[in-house]
Amino acid sequence: MVVQPPQPRTVPRNAQLTKADRRFARIMTAAAFFSLIVLSLIAFFLVYQSLPAIRDQGLINFLTGTEWDSKTTSDGTTTEDPVFGVAAMLWGTILIAIIAIVIGLPVSLGIAVFIVFIASARLATLLRNTIDFLAAIPSIVFGLWAISALTPVGKQWGEWLTNSLGFIPIFENNLGIWVGTPFIAGIVLAVMVTPIITSVSREVLGRTPPELINASQALGGTLWPTLRYVAFPFAKSGIVAATMLGLGRALGETVAVFYVLNLTYGKINWYQIVSPDGGSIASLIVAKFSEADPLEISALLGGGMVLFIITLIVNAISTTIARSTVKDM
Amino acid sequence: MITTVEAVPFVAPKTQGAGVPDQDLVLASKNLYVWFGPRMVLADVSLNFPKNSVTALIGPSGCGKSTYIRTLNRMHELIPSAALAGQVIFEDKDIYDPTVNPVDVRLRIGMVFQKPNPFPAMTIKENVLSGLKLAKLSNSNQNELVEKSLSQAGLWNEVKDRLDNTGGSLSGGQQQRLCIARSLAVDPHVLLMDEPCSALDPGSTLRVEQTIRELSEFMTVVIVTHNMQQAQRVATYTAFFLLEDNNPGYAVEHGPTQHIFGNPIDQRTSDYVNGRFG
Ligand SMILES: Nc1ncnc2c1ncn2[C@@H]1O[C@H](COP(=O)(O)OP(=O)(O)OP(=O)(O)O)[C@@H](O)[C@H]1O
Numbered sequence: 027m028v029v030q031p032p033q034p035r036t037v038p039r040n041a042q043l044t045k046a047d048r049r050f051a052r053i054m055t056a057a058a059f060f061s062l063i064v065l066s067l068i069a070f071f072l073v074y075q076s077l078p079a080i081r082d083q084g085l086i087n088f089l090t091g092t093e094w095d096s097k098t099t100s101d102g103t104t105t106e107d108p109v110f111g112v113a114a115m116l117w118g119t120i121l122i123a124i125i126a127i128v129i130g131l132p133v134s135l136g137i138a139v140f141i142v143f144i145a146s147a148r149l150a151t152l153l154r155n156t157i158d159f160l161a162a163i164p165s166i167v168f169g170l171w172a173i174s175a176l177t178p179v180g181k182q183w184g185e186w187l188t189n190s191l192g193f194i195p196i197f198e199n200n201l202g203i204w205v206g207t208p209f210i211a212g213i214v215l216a217v218m219v220t221p222i223i224t225s226v227s228r229e230v231l232g233r234t235p236p237e238l239i240n241a242s243q244a245l246g247g248t249l250w251p252t253l254r255y256v257a258f259p260f261a262k263s264g265i266v267a268a269t270m271l272g273l274g275r276a277l278g279e280t281v282a283v284f285y286v287l288n289l290t291y292g293k294i295n296w297y298q299i300v301s302p303d304g305g306s307i308a309s310l311i312v313a314k315f316s317e318a319d320p321l322e323i324s325a326l327l328g329g330g331m332v333l334f335i336i337t338l339i340v341n342a343i344s345t346t347i348a349r350s351t352v353k354d355m
Numbered sequence: 356m357i358t359t360v361e362a363v364p365f366v367a368p369k370t371q372g373a374g375v376p377d378q379d380l381v382l383a384s385k386n387l388y389v390w391f392g393p394r395m396v397l398a399d400v401s402l403n404f405p406k407n408s409v410t411a412l413i414g415p416s417g418c419g420k421s422t423y424i425r426t427l428n429r430m431h432e433l434i435p436s437a438a439l440a441g442q443v444i445f446e447d448k449d450i451y452d453p454t455v456n457p458v459d460v461r462l463r464i465g466m467v468f469q470k471p472n473p474f475p476a477m478t479i480k481e482n483v484l485s486g487l488k489l490a491k492l493s494n495s496n497q498n499e500l501v502e503k504s505l506s507q508a509g510l511w512n513e514v515k516d517r518l519d520n521t522g523g524s525l526s527g528g529q530q531q532r533l534c535i536a537r538s539l540a541v542d543p544h545v546l547l548m549d550e551p552c553s554a555l556d557p558g559s560t561l562r563v564e565q566t567i568r569e570l571s572e573f574m575t576v577v578i579v580t581h582n583m584q585q586a587q588r589v590a591t592y593t594a595f596f597l598l599e600d601n602n603p604g605y606a607v608e609h610g611p612t613q614h615i616f617g618n619p620i621d622q623r624t625s626d627y628v629n630g631r632f633g
């Protein structure tokens with residue numbers, strides 16, 4: 027006898043939900059869509075508002091130019107065509123963010139390891155609270171601290187770096203001025219990203235399964251080998267995500283950087299981190315916004331759009347890395 | 356950190372039974388007392404483990420079998436509140452002597468845990484060799500070591516074609532034998548096993564038991580088990596642990612496995628091995 031195989035029965039996807047569950051799910055779905063809508067609106071707003079400037083300058087010039095000058099004198103008269111190029115500010119933003127991560131990541135990992143694997147329970151709690159407190163400090167406070175306390179010290183460190191390691195190109199300084207450098211801005215940002223990176227790393231390192239740590243110890247593994255071969259591989263994707271979060275904060279930070287960084291237009295400072303030639307899109311916006319005419323405002327919003335895109339790219343990279351490391355496991 | 360506490364005056368019940376001969380011992384605990392914080396969980400445990408024997412530790416839950424086995428390779432002291440008194444003699448030397456490096460102890464006295472715990476980010480081969488990396492040892496012929504260890508653990512034929520897959524791709528029983536191979540790769544003289552089969556199906560359990568019997572031809576095995584049949588199948592000697600009321604746990608009876616199961620001296624041993632309590 028030939029039988030027809032039965033059709034699989036369909037079970038409604040939310041059959042297990044109660045009425046209250048369903049209402050909750052609807053609200054959550056709406057919230058998720060709302061955030062998407064807000065994000066697209068921001069993107070749309072930025073593109074729309076920056077179009078006049080980009081049309082005026084040309085997209086290529088806007089992205090590769092280093093000058094930023096409205097050519098407007100103090101009495102409001104315009105003599106020449108304005109030039110707006112974000113390249114120097116864009117690279118400056120990336121440079122100080124890299125410095126922040128290079129300094130902040132090892133420090134954060136060190137603190138996280140200490141909290142999870144070394145400190146006594148009481149010291150661990152104290153440190154955790156201190157770090158979380160650091161995360162809650164408004165960035166204006168960091169800015170004030172940076173200008174009053176950090177800059178004098180950072181200046182000496184920069185001078186020392188040039189004098190003793192100046193043969194390495196990144197520590198070159200031809201101006202004899204060591205304030206307002208990307209190095210100092212990077213340190214401020216490092217302090218600001220440390221709480222985020224520490225918290226997330228601490229969380230993921232703390233989730234290393236105890237049976238894996240036991241296994242390592244039973245094989246004669248002391249602290250460092252256990253970290254290197256067991257805990258870090260396990261926490262890898264979380265640490266990458268933490269770093270990207272930190273990078274996101276470093277890229278977008280405004281006030282603290284604005285206080286300590288000297289913005290230099292007209293050239294890109296590719297690598298001389300202890301030279302007083304910096305760039306930062308966020309600081310550029312703060313510096314120029316209040317006195318800008320409509321075209322310059324449009325150009326500043328174009329800078330904002332570039333920053334927005336960079337942040338999206340950073341996030342996309344971090345998601346990809348996190349996903350691929352999860353697959354490895 | 357370990358704080359070695361002096362044993363306070365304490366009337367500890369004597370361990371009964373035929374015991375095991377005093378000669379040819381690889382490992383022995385002498386008057387071992389163990390604490391977690393202020394709470395004494397084991398009192399006056401003195402047991403002998405002769406060369407190339409398998410000893411089963413049995414007893415009801417919470418009587419301190421895992422705690423005891425962890426004192427035998429200095430894993431116990433890794434718990435912050437842990438303390439102990441007494442001695443563990445391994446190859447004629449007290450492993451708690453201040454001159455002894457705990458890492459060396461753990462390399463010579465390996466451990467296999469209840470839940471199979473291969474390193475998830477490593478391949479089968481890397482898992483076997485992980486002890487070398489973790490303890491910073493060198494080995495010139497890694498492929499040979501991988502094959503030897505996996506063969507001793509009875510896993511070689513099943514995995515020889517997929518050494519580069521992750522440990523997680525194996526079945527639970529295979530994972531446990533991988534963990535055994537991983538311990539064997541650093542060449543221990545003693546293998547401690549804490550309920551190694553309790554997460555496994557009957558078939559895998561028998562497979563691991565066979566591995567244990569093969570290992571006992573050249574090494575000493577101590578195995579904690581809740582499975583009375585398993586103890587009788589694999590163990591030359593058996594020690595019965597018990598915890599009564601609020602007293603610390605201790606070893607009630609110790610002797611050849613046939614004695615413990617066939618004609619135990621202590622009534623409580625008899626009750627336990629016959630399933631009358633526990
Ligand atoms: N980390 C710890 N801190 C404090 N007390 C502990 C700790 N580990 C175990 N204990 C206590 O020590 C006693 C012995 O525990 P242990 O795990 O050795 O028992 P066990 O005989 O292995 O039990 P089971 O058969 O259930 O595995 C128990 O009373 C337990 O509560």
Ligand SMILES: [Mg+2]
Nearest residue numbers: 420421422549
């Ligand atoms: Mg146990």
